[in-house]
Amino acid sequence: MKVAFYPGCVSKGACPELYVSAKMVAEPLGLELHELESAPCTGAGVLSEQNRDLADALNGLTLAMAEAQGAELMTICSTCQGVLSDHNYHLKKDEVRRDKANATIADQGFRYSGTTTVKHLLWMLFEDIGIERVERAIKRKLTGLKIAPFYGCYILRPSEALGLRERPERKTYLDRLIALLGAEPVEYRGATKCCGFPMLTFNRDKALAMGGNHILEAKDKGADLLVTPCPLCHLNLDGQQPDAARVLKKDIGVPIFHLPQLLGLAFGFEPEQLRLNHHVVPTKGALEKVELKV
Amino acid sequence: MQFTIEVGRYNPEGRYAETAVPGEAFPAPWNASPARRYQTYTVELPQHAVVLDALIAIREYQDPSLAVRCACRSAICGSCAMWINGHANLACKSKLESFTKDGKTRVESPPSMPIIRDLVCDMKPFWDKHLAVKPWLENKEPVPPPDEEYRVPNAAMEELIQEVSCISCSACLMDCESFAVNPDFLGPQALAQAYRYVGDPRDDKTKERLGELSKAGGIWDCTHCFECVQQCPKGVAPLEQILKLRKLAVDAGFTNNPGTRHADAFADSVKHSGRLNELTLMPKSTGLFNIVGQLKTLPSAINMARAGKLPPLIHKSIPGVERIKKIFQRVGGRFK
Ligand code: FES
Numbered sequence: 001m002k003v004a005f006y007p008g009c010v011s012k013g014a015c016p017e018l019y020v021s022a023k024m025v026a027e028p029l030g031l032e033l034h035e036l037e038s039a040p041c042t043g044a045g046v047l048s049e050q051n052r053d054l055a056d057a058l059n060g061l062t063l064a065m066a067e068a069q070g071a072e073l074m075t076i077c078s079t080c081q082g083v084l085s086d087h088n089y090h091l092k093k094d095e096v097r098r099d100k101a102n103a104t105i106a107d108q109g110f111r112y113s114g115t116t117t118v119k120h121l122l123w124m125l126f127e128d129i130g131i132e133r134v135e136r137a138i139k140r141k142l143t144g145l146k147i148a149p150f151y152g153c154y155i156l157r158p159s160e161a162l163g164l165r166e167r168p169e170r171k172t173y174l175d176r177l178i179a180l181l182g183a184e185p186v187e188y189r190g191a192t193k194c195c196g197f198p199m200l201t202f203n204r205d206k207a208l209a210m211g212g213n214h215i216l217e218a219k220d221k222g223a224d225l226l227v228t229p230c231p232l233c234h235l236n237l238d239g240q241q242p243d244a245a246r247v248l249k250k251d252i253g254v255p256i257f258h259l260p261q262l263l264g265l266a267f268g269f270e271p272e273q274l275r276l277n278h279h280v281v282p283t284k285g286a287l288e289k290v291e292l293k294v
Numbered sequence: 295m296q297f298t299i300e301v302g303r304y305n306p307e308g309r310y311a312e313t314a315v316p317g318e319a320f321p322a323p324w325n326a327s328p329a330r331r332y333q334t335y336t337v338e339l340p341q342h343a344v345v346l347d348a349l350i351a352i353r354e355y356q357d358p359s360l361a362v363r364c365a366c367r368s369a370i371c372g373s374c375a376m377w378i379n380g381h382a383n384l385a386c387k388s389k390l391e392s393f394t395k396d397g398k399t400r401v402e403s404p405p406s407m408p409i410i411r412d413l414v415c416d417m418k419p420f421w422d423k424h425l426a427v428k429p430w431l432e433n434k435e436p437v438p439p440p441d442e443e444y445r446v447p448n449a450a451m452e453e454l455i456q457e458v459s460c461i462s463c464s465a466c467l468m469d470c471e472s473f474a475v476n477p478d479f480l481g482p483q484a485l486a487q488a489y490r491y492v493g494d495p496r497d498d499k500t501k502e503r504l505g506e507l508s509k510a511g512g513i514w515d516c517t518h519c520f521e522c523v524q525q526c527p528k529g530v531a532p533l534e535q536i537l538k539l540r541k542l543a544v545d546a547g548f549t550n551n552p553g554t555r556h557a558d559a560f561a562d563s564v565k566h567s568g569r570l571n572e573l574t575l576m577p578k579s580t581g582l583f584n585i586v587g588q589l590k591t592l593p594s595a596i597n598m599a600r601a602g603k604l605p606p607l608i609h610k611s612i613p614g615v616e617r618i619k620k621i622f623q624r625v626g627g628r629f630k
Contacts, residue, residue, distance in 0.1 A: 009570035014603055038614040040568045045518060046560045047629070049537045050544060054625040058564070061621070104624050108617045157520035189380055194471040194519035201579035202514045202552045204590060209475045210517065239603065243594045278602045280594075 001128060004066035005033040006084070008077040009041050010231040014239070017275030018231050021260040022076045022121065024274065028137040028267050029129050031074075036065050042083035044232075045154075045198075053100060059087035060101035064112035072128070073118045076260065078230030081120040082154025082162065088118050089161035120155060122173050122229045122259060131180060139268030141182030144289050145225065147262070148186040148218035149174035150237065152230030153194050174229065174259075181266040186223045190214030195233035200240070205247050211236045212244030215254050225286040229259040241281050255283040265292070295341050297390050299348050301360065302330040302377075302402025304411040330402060330409075333357075345393060345401060346374055346385035349413070361412040369527060372463030376413050377404045382468035382525045404468040419477070420464045423484040427507070431491065434498040450495045457490035457535060459528045466522035466532050478511040482522035482532030485513060489535035492542060504543040513539045514553035544628070555579045561629035565622045568612035573604070 011019040026033050039062040048055035062084065066073035075081045091098045092114040102111050119127065125134055151174055155162065164170050171192075178185040196210030215237060218226055228234055238256040245252045256279070264274045270292075276283045277294040284294055337351045346364055353360045365371040367386045374385040378393050378401050385401065393399045407415040438444050466482035467473055473481050480488075488507055491497050507513050513536050522532040544554050559578035563571040576595075580587040598604050612618070623630055 010572070013570065013572045013606070014598065016603075038568070038612050038617070040612065040618050041564045041570050043564065044560070044570070046557050047564065050541055050557050050561075051625065051627045051629055054622065054627065054629060057621050057625055058618070061617075104621055107620065107624065153519045153521075157524050159524065194517050194521070196471075196475075196517060198518040199472065199515070201556045201576060203476065203510075204587075206472070206476045206515075207517070210471060213475070239598050240594050242597055280597045280601045280603065 001030055002032045002034060002069075002071045003074040003124070004069045004071045005035045006039055006062065006066075006073055006075050006080060007035065008075065008080040008231070010235065011076060015231040015234055015258070017278050018076060018234070018258045018260065021258060021264045021269075021274045024269055025260050025263045025267060029125070029263075030133060031124075031129070033074075034069055034071065036062065036069075036073075039065050042080050042087075044079055045083055048083070048087075053104075055083075056087055056091065056097055056101040057104040059084055060091055060098070060112045061105045061108070061110055063088055063091065063116045063118075064105060064110040066116045066118075067112060068110075072124075073116055074124060075118065075120050076229070077232070078120065078152030078155035078228075079232050081118065082157075084118045085163070086158075086161045088116065120229055122155070122177070123170060125177065126169075126173050127167075134177075134180060134263075138181065138266050140266055140290070142262070142266055142290055143182040145183040145286065146186050146222045147178045147183045148188055148221070148223035148226045149178060149191050150195070150214070150218075150226045150228040150230075150233055150256075151192050152228060152233045155229060156192055174227065177259075178227065178262075181262065186218055186221050188214075188217050188221045188223075190217045195228075195230075195236045197232045197236040200236060207236065208240055208244040208247045211240065212248045212250070212252060215241070215244070215252055215256075216248070216250060219252065219254050223254060224289055225255045225257055225283070227257045227259055227262045231258065234258060238280050253281060253285075255279060255281045255286050257283070257286075265290070295339060295343075295391075297337050297339060297343070297348055297394065298398040299335050299337065299345075299352065300332050300398050300400040301335065301349075301352070301412065302400070303333050304361070304409065305330050332400070332402075334398070339390065341391060343390050344386055345378055345383075345388045345390055345399060348390055348399075349385060349401070361410075361414045363414045370461060372461035375463040375465040375468060375527075376415075377402045377468065382465035384463060384465065384527045387527055406468055406470070406474050407464070415468075417464060420462070420467055420481075420483065423467070423481050424462065424487060426480060427484045427488040427491075428499075428503070429484075429487045429491065431494060431497050432499040434496055444496055446495050450493075454490050454493050456530050457486050457493070460486060460490075460530050461528055463527065465525045465527060466530075469521045469525045471519045471521055472515055472517045476511075476515060479515045480507075480511055482516075482526075482536070483530075485516070485539065486530050486532040486535040489539050492539060500542075501546055504539070504546045505548055507539055508543045508548040508551055513543060514551055552579050552581065555581060558629070561622075563609075565619055565629060566611070566615070567609055568615045568618045569609075571609045573609065 040058045043055045175185040196207035199207040261274045271294045335352045337348045349362045364374040369387040403409045403415045472479045556579035
C-alpha cells in the first residue's frame with residue numbers, strides 16, 4: 001500500500017531512532033513509503049496561535065502534496081497528526097479558509113481541493129493494514145512485559161477534528177496493540193494525559209513534574225516501559241526524565257519506547273537496529289525481560 | 295435496569311480534615327491526601343437515568359450519609375460537576391448507561407480540588423481564580439445616562455456567546471493538567487472569562503488586562519492539552535479563548551516572555567529551513583541572556599548528547615525552502 005509519508009521534524013532531528021524504526025517496520029507491514037521531503041513543519045500549533053492564515057497555507061501545502069500523490073498521508077507523531085487533522089478539518093469544511101490558503105500556495109503551483117486523509121501509523125495498523133497482517137509479521141511475542149500506553153494529547157483531543165466521534169475505537173488502539181504483540185497493557189490514568197512538553201520552555205519545573213508524575217503512576221502499576229506514538233512526548237518523558245526525577249525528588253528509571261520501536265522488536269529486529277541503545281533512560285532492563293540485550 | 299455505582303467516600307484521615315482552616319485557602323497539593331474509600335451501591339433505575347439520579351436514589355433510600363451537591367438537575371446551575379470514571383462531568387448530564395464501564399460507574403471528587411465531604415469539593419480555588427481576572431466591566435467613557443442602554447454592535451457580542459455560556463461548574467479546572475502541578479495557574483475557566491471582558495467593546499481596561507494575563511500564572515502557563523475543551527459541558531472551549539488572548543497580548547506588545555520568544559524562534563526556524571531547529575529553539579525561548587535559565591537546561595542537553603540524541607549541528611533545510619519563505623512573505627503578519 002502506497003502512502004505519502006510525513007516523518008515530521010523531530011524524527012529527523014532529536015529522535016532519529018523514530019525515523020529509522022518507522023522505515024524498518026514499513027516493509028513487513030506492506031507499506032510503500034513515499035516521503036514528502038519538501039513538506040514544511042506543521043507549526044505544532046505554535047504558528048497557528050499567532051497567525052492562523054500562515055498555518056493554513058503551510059499545512060494546505062502539505063495536504064496538497066499528498067493529494068497530488070493520490071495517497072493517504074501517514075504521520076508518525078501525535079502532534080503532527082493533531083495539527084494536520086485540525087487544519088484539514090477546517091480546510092475541508094470552510095471554503096473561505098481553503099480559498100485563502102489556496103490563493104497563497106497557488107503562486108508555488110499547488111492547490112488543495114480537500115480530499116486528503118491524514119492518518120497516524122497507529123490508526124493505519126487497525127484501519128488500513130489490518131491486524132491480521134500485523135499478526136502475521138510478528139516473529140517474537142513480547143510476553144512477560146507490562147507496557148503502559150502513552151497516547152499524547154493531540155491524537156485524542158480535540159475529538160471532533162480527529163474523527164473520534166465517528167471512530168471512538170481510536171482511543172483504544174494503543175492498548176489493543178500492546179495486547180496483540182503479546183505484552184500486558186497497563187491501565188493507568190496518565191495514559192491520555194499531557195506529557196508537559198508544550199510548557200517546557202515556559203515553565204520548566206512544572207512541565208517536568210507533569211510528565212514525571214504520569215511515569216511514576218505507570219511504574220506504580222507495574223509498568224516495565226511506556227510506549228508512545230508521539231516523539232515530543234518522548235523528548236519530555238525520556239530526554240528529560242533524569243531532570244524530572246530531580247524535580248520530583250524520586251527515582252524514576254522507566255524506559256520510553258517509540259511505537260515503531262515496539263513493533264520492530266515484535267517483528268524480530270534487533271534492539272541496536274532500532275537504536276534502542278540511543279535513549280537517555282537505558283532500555284536494558286526492559287529488554288532483558290524478553291531475553292534481549294543492548 | 296440495575297446499575298452499580300462505586301462512590302469515593304470522604305476519608306476522615308484526609309489532609310483536608312487535619313489542616314483546613316475554615317474560610318482560608320487550602321494548601322496544595324490536594325492530590326497528596328491519603329487514598330479515599332470506595333463504597334459500592336446497586337440501584338434500580340430506568341435506562342435513561344443519569345448519574346445524578348442514581349446518587350439521589352442512594353441518598354434518599356439507602357444511605358442518608360452520602361453528601362452530594364446539586365440544584366437544577368438540568369445542566370444549568372453548575373453545582374454537580376464531579377469525576378465520573380476519572381474525568382470531570384456534570385452528574386445531571388451524564389447518562390448512566392453510557393458511563394458504565396466493566397459493569398459499574400465510579401464517581402468521586404476530583405483529587406485536584408480540596409474535598410469537604412464525599413462528592414462535595416471545596417470550590418474556593420475556583421472562585422479565587424475567577425475573581426482574580428476581575429470578571430466585571432470597567433466602563434469605557436462616556437457611560438450612557440442611567441435611563442439608556444449601553445449599545446454595542448450585535449456582531450461584537452456574538453463573538454462572546456461561547457464565553458458567556460459558562461455555568462461556573464469547574465469541570466475544566468478539575469481536569470486541567472497545568473493546574474494539577476501548578477496551583478498558581480489561573481486555569482481555563484478564569485482565562486475564558488478574562489477573554490469575555492477583553493473582547494467586550496464596552497470595557498476600558500483591555501491593555502491592562504492583557505498585561506496582567508501575560509504574567510506568571512497566566513496565559514503562557516497553559517500546557518495546551520485540550521482537556522478543558524473536551525470536558526466543558528457547555529462548549530466554552532477555554533483553550534481556544536486562551537489562544538486568542540495570547541495573540542491579543544502579543545499584538546498589544548507584551549512580548550517579553552518565554553511564550554512569545556518561543557513562537558518567534560519557532561517561526562524563524564520554519565521560515566528559513568522549512569523545519570524546526572531544536573538546537574536553537576530552547577536557548578532562544580529561554581532568552582539568550584537568561585544565564586540561570588540556560589544553565590538549568592544544560593544537564594538534560596548533556597544527557598541527550600551522551601545518548602547520541604542531539605539534533606545535527608548543521609541544520610539542514612528541506613528541498614524547495616524558497617517556497618516556504620515566499621509563503622511567509624505573502625501571508626504577512628507577525629512572522630513575516
Ligand atoms: S444539578 Fe445543576 S448543573 Fe447539574
